[in-house]
Amino acid sequence: MRVHLWGELGFYGPGRTGRFEVTVERPTPIIEFLRQAGVPWADIAVAGLNGEIVRLDDPGLIVRDGDRLDLFPPSSGG
């Protein structure tokens, strides 16, 4: 799965790259994936799965290998 941690969320990516690929062995609830990846859900404002905006609090939201996941922080301006 391709993951893009935008903005300050890149701080939590491997090597602080923000963009990385990861193998998802089995379909995984997104909350569980975020926990494993070490990305704090409290600091995510918007999530996009395969180009569509999705709700992180949707218990049925599953990520699979081959997906593209975009996570955006609460951009507060400047």
Next chain:
Amino acid sequence: MGFGSNGAVLRVNLTDGTTEVETFDEAFYRQYPGGKALATYHLLRDLRPGSDPLGPDNVLVLAAGLLTGAPVSTATRYTAIARSPLTGAFGESEAGGYWGPELKMAGFDAIVLMGRSPRPVYLWVKDGVAEIRDASHLWGQDPPAVQEAIKAAVGDKMARVLQIGRAGENQVPYAMMMNELRHYNGRTGMGAVMGSKNVRAIAVKGSHRYTELAHDAAALGEIGRRLSKAVSEHPQGWDLRTKGTPGLTDGLNAAGILPTRNFRQGSFEQVEKIGWAAFEQIRSGTRSCYACAVRCKPETAFQGERYSVTDTYDGPEYEAIAGLGSNCAIFDIELVARANELCNEVGLDVISTAGTVAFVMECMEHGLLTAADLGGLDLRFGNGEALLEVIPLIADRRGAGELLALGSRKIAERLGGDANAFAMQVKGLELAMHEPRGKVGVGLGYATNEAGADHLVAFHDPIFVNTESVPFKGAMALGITEATDVFSLGDVKVRNWFTGERWNSAEKVLGLCFFGPAPRSFISVNDVVAAVRAATGWDVTVDELLEVGERAVNMARMINVREGFTRDDDVLPARLHGPLEGGPLTGRSIDRADFEAAISALYELKGWNPATGVPTSERLHRLRLEWTADPAGVG
């Protein structure tokens, strides 16, 4: 041992070419420590109500913050304040860079410019001595040539030059000032005021160090060293250091709050052409302000097939990318970078320039203006070549630029009909590139801010959404405990917003950049307090700093009260009370009644008359500002 300030303000009478130094004691500085507070004190005292903003009676004050020049990251800012020629209201714009710190080291906390010079001049300030010099040969020259000539004339390459461009010389009401070419007092036309006084530049140089002014230089230095290391260990600090503001574009688009086509839409269908990936292709490096480890300033340079850009100026920052890009429907980062460079070269505020252009584009779309009205210029959405053509015309007030130089509000007044519905401005100041329908607190700031629609008035709503988030935790030391969503205009939002406004205002008094302190970034609230204590020796608390911020806001409000502004001026453009047309927040609007109720609740917290928006005598007394209600009074 000092208290972080020189205790000296330089007063310049340009009409008769004289200067004098006014001194103030430590007790005065505890009330008006620097920046916005110190500058507005002088404006309230020296500006006669009703003065022509571009006449000799206007007063332009440049004031460094209390901490400006301290060896602490982001302590770089100074404030420019005058009656605004764009709005007729309180005019205000902060900038970082190198000029503010140098002013402090040259022995002054502020410069007050009064009158009008009979000929073009520049001011040379060195170690407590000021000299007014002829600038006839510099008038009309490009900023790099002016900077180089002044540094050569004063014989010091390290002199720091604050100057205006052609737009300021021609008194375009949204002309900006720049220091060291890369740092801009963009908003509310402070460059036009300087131009109206026939002042092209102010060069400063000091032999002193801030630590000589500090109460406890060792403690201040230790805080500064610790914070320099902390930047990269904090998510927000790391992000600003790594990407700067151009990193914001994609996230705002994803959230549906990227201003697009004059704020009709909140999402841009080709965002990747102006987003981070596109910006990376033209980025040539990053730069810093004085002694700041954040290093957020983007630098671009490229030689494209159509346009070339050098790294002479700053940017494009996010505001330029959204303003000249998505809000004008221009899908081309190279063109946006060139338009940004042009604005800087001629000395125009990029936000008001972009906002005025987007407004004219929409008027073209609706037939309120035609190319014939604009000297043949087809300034429609998406026409980047026309954008490049019109920027110098605005600065020179020629052709189509004669009209656009008025700004969106005055053009709308001239056109009549539906034009006012397309003018995205408050009090005459064009909106910054933040969409209030997806973060309504920004709308409260746009509406109520004394200077008009600025985006740095208070915290943006996403900070308050989740109590477990990094920024929310950073805000808790300010007394913020309750979360609320980005669309809410309820009591929690209003209370949080009021705290945010006081804290942001305190930052403008202290001279700290918005990208330093929590909750936006990496410097904890307690470290801000510790830095002020080390600089001054005062036993300040968070509450005292919030009160300092509140005092500065009330002083600005009293300028507007004198100029006849009321609650009726604290309104949003009607478009924001209607539905967004595109993106994830399609259909979202700001309910007018809810918004009015929130302003009433906010006035109550502020101690302002709910019907008029005027501070009550009780609140002025609490803030020790009774004198501001008496035109003859002096604080």
